[in-house]
Amino acid sequence: MDGLHIHGVHHAYGDTKVLQGISLTVPAGELVCLLGPSGCGKTTLLRLAAGLERLQAGSIAIDEKVVAGDGVKVLPEHRRVGYMFQDYALFPHLDVTDNIMFGLFRWSGEEAKARTAEVLRQVGLEQHAHKFPHTLSGGQQQRVALARAIAPKPRLVLLDEPFSGLDTNMRVRIREQTLNVLKEAGVATLMVTHDPEEAMYMADRIKGMGEGGNVLQSGRPTEIYYQPVDEYVARLFGPVNEIVTEARGREVKTPFGVVPARDYADGDRVKVLIRPESFSLSNAANGSNSRRVEVSASHLLGDSSLVEFRLADQLDDSENQLFKVQIPGNFDPLDHTRVWIGLAPEDAFVFAGD
Amino acid sequence: MVEISSTFELKYAPIDDDHKHLADIVTEIVDALDAEKLSDSADLVRKFVETTRTHFQDEEALLASHNYPHLDKHKAHHATLVQKLETLQDMGDKVVDHPQAADSLRKELIYFLMDDIINEDLNFKNFITEAAAKD
Numbered sequence: 296m297d298g299l300h301i302h303g304v305h306h307a308y309g310d311t312k313v314l315q316g317i318s319l320t321v322p323a324g325e326l327v328c329l330l331g332p333s334g335c336g337k338t339t340l341l342r343l344a345a346g347l348e349r350l351q352a353g354s355i356a357i358d359e360k361v362v363a364g365d366g367v368k369v370l371p372e373h374r375r376v377g378y379m380f381q382d383y384a385l386f387p388h389l390d391v392t393d394n395i396m397f398g399l400f401r402w403s404g405e406e407a408k409a410r411t412a413e414v415l416r417q418v419g420l421e422q423h424a425h426k427f428p429h430t431l432s433g434g435q436q437q438r439v440a441l442a443r444a445i446a447p448k449p450r451l452v453l454l455d456e457p458f459s460g461l462d463t464n465m466r467v468r469i470r471e472q473t474l475n476v477l478k479e480a481g482v483a484t485l486m487v488t489h490d491p492e493e494a495m496y497m498a499d500r501i502k503g504m505g506e507g508g509n510v511l512q513s514g515r516p517t518e519i520y521y522q523p524v525d526e527y528v529a530r531l532f533g534p535v536n537e538i539v540t541e542a543r544g545r546e547v548k549t550p551f552g553v554v555p556a557r558d559y560a561d562g563d564r565v566k567v568l569i570r571p572e573s574f575s576l577s578n579a580a581n582g583s584n585s586r587r588v589e590v591s592a593s594h595l596l597g598d599s600s601l602v603e604f605r606l607a608d609q610l611d612d613s614e615n616q617l618f619k620v621q622i623p624g625n626f627d628p629l630d631h632t633r634v635w636i637g638l639a640p641e642d643a644f645v646f647a648g649d
Numbered sequence: 650m651v652e653i654s655s656t657f658e659l660k661y662a663p664i665d666d667d668h669k670h671l672a673d674i675v676t677e678i679v680d681a682l683d684a685e686k687l688s689d690s691a692d693l694v695r696k697f698v699e700t701t702r703t704h705f706q707d708e709e710a711l712l713a714s715h716n717y718p719h720l721d722k723h724k725a726h727h728a729t730l731v732q733k734l735e736t737l738q739d740m741g742d743k744v745v746d747h748p749q750a751a752d753s754l755r756k757e758l759i760y761f762l763m764d765d766i767i768n769e770d771l772n773f774k775n776f777i778t779e780a781a782a783k784d
C-alpha cells in the first residue's frame with residue numbers, strides 16, 4: 296500500500312526513552328496526526344521518518360520501500376519527503392521562486408520553472424514570485440514553505456506544529472489552504488501538534504500520545520473525542536469537569552443525572568469527566584436531567600462563552616465544587632443568577648478513580 | 650484492491666492468510682461501494698465483522714498455545730477493537746441510506762485493517778516465526 300508505514304519504533308536519548316513501540320500507517324492521500332503534549336516524542340518520530348535521526352529500533356517504509364530498519368538506511372535526500380518544521384525557515388537571501396527551486400536541483404531548468412509556477416499558483420502566491428521572505432507576512436511565508444515542501448512531488452509530507460507561529464485568523468485560513476493543497480497532491484502526510492482543534496480539523500485519523508512516547512488511542516477525530524479510552528486521552532482535548540464518586544448498580548449518580556458505568560462494581564471509586572462544551576445551559580428546566588445552578592462568573596471568549604457555576608442548593612457547603620460550561624454565542628448573566636444545566640448521559644466519561 | 654504487501658506480512662502463513670482473507674473482504678466492500686450496491690456492502694461489513702471476531706479468537710488461541718508472553722496485552726487490544734467493530738457495523742448500515750458516508754466507511758475499514766489489526770500483530774512477528782521454527 297502506498298504511503299508511510301512505521302513499525303515498532305523505539306527511541307532513547309541516553310537513559311530517557313522518548314518513543315516506545317510506535318506503529319502507524321498513513322495511506323497516500325491521507326493525513327494522520329499525532330496529538331500529544333510537548334516532550335511526548337512526536338517530533339523525534341518525524342525526524343526519524345525524515346532520516347534526520349538514526350533509527351534505533353523498528354522499521355520505516357515509504358510506498359512499500361524500507362527506508363530505515365532491517366539494515367537499510369536511505370539518506371534523507373533520497374526519501375522523497377517534504378517537511379514543514381517550525382524551525383525550518385526559508386532562505387532569507389533567496390526570493391520566493393529560488394526558495395522553491397532550491398529543492399528542484401535534480402530537475403531540468405525548464406521543468407523546475409514550470410513546477411515552481413504550478414505550486415505557487417496552488418498556494419495562491421503567483422503575484423509574489425520574486426519577493427524576498429522578509430517582505431512577506433507570516434501566513435505568506437508559511438505558504439511558501441508549503442509550496443517548497445510539495446514542489447519536488449514528495450511521497451510523504453511531515454508537518455511539525457506547522458501553524459503555531461501564526462495568529463488566530465491567519466492560522467484558520469492557512470490550515471484550510473494547506474489541507475486542500477495536500478489532499479490535491481494525494482500525498483501521505485504525518486503531522487504532529489499539541490493543539491486538539493488543529494488535529495480535529497486536519498486529520499483523517501488522530502493518534503493520541505502519552506508522555507511515555509506511546510500511542511494511547513487511534514481513531515477518527517469524532518471517535519477519539521467522544522469515546523476516549525482513558526482519562527489521559529480525554530484530557531488531551533482540553534480541561535474537563537471532574538466528579539469523584541462511587542459506582543452503584545452499574546451506574547453513577549451525578550448532580551446532573553445518572554450516568555451508565557457498566558464496567559464498575561458497587562463501591563468502585565470512579566471519576567466522571569464532563570467536557571465544558573458537553574453541558575447545555577438554559578433559563579428554564581429542560582428535561583429530568585436538568586439541574587438548577589448559580590452562576591459564579593462568566594467570560595465571553597469571542598464566539599463562545601465560558602460560564603462558571605456552583606450547584607444552587609449546596610451554596611452553604613464550603614466544599615461546593617465549581618463547574619465550567621462552554622456554550623456557543625454570548626451569554627453574559629449577572630453573577631449569582633440561577634440557570635439550568637443539562638447533560639446527556641452519554642456525554643459523561645467514567646473512568647477508574649485514583 | 651486492498652493488498653497485504655510484504656511490509657505488513659508476519660511471514661507466518663496461518664496469520665498472514667487470515668489477514669489476506671480480511672483484506673479480500675475489504676476489497677469486496679470497496680468494490681460494492683464503488684458500484685453503489687449499498688445493501689451488499691452492509692452485508693459484507695457484517696461478514697467482515699464476524700470474520701474479524703473469529704480471527705481474533707483463533708489468533709489468541711494460537712498465541713496462547715505458544716505461551717506468548719504479552720498475550721494479555723494483545724487480548725486487551727483485541728477487546729478495544731471489538732468495540733470498534735460495532736462502530737464499523739453501524740457505519741456499514743448507515744451507508745445504505747446515506748451514500749455520502751461511503752468514503753468514511755472505506756477509509757475506516759482500511760485504517761482498521763492496516764493500522765489497528767495488522768500493525769499491532771507485527772509486534773509478535775519475531776516471536777511467532779521463531780516459535781514456528783522450533784515446532
Ligand SMILES: [Fe+2]
Pocket residue numbers: 664668704708766767770
Ligand atoms: Fe491478526
Ligand SMILES: [Fe+2]
Pocket residue numbers: 708723727766769770
Ligand atoms: Fe491481533
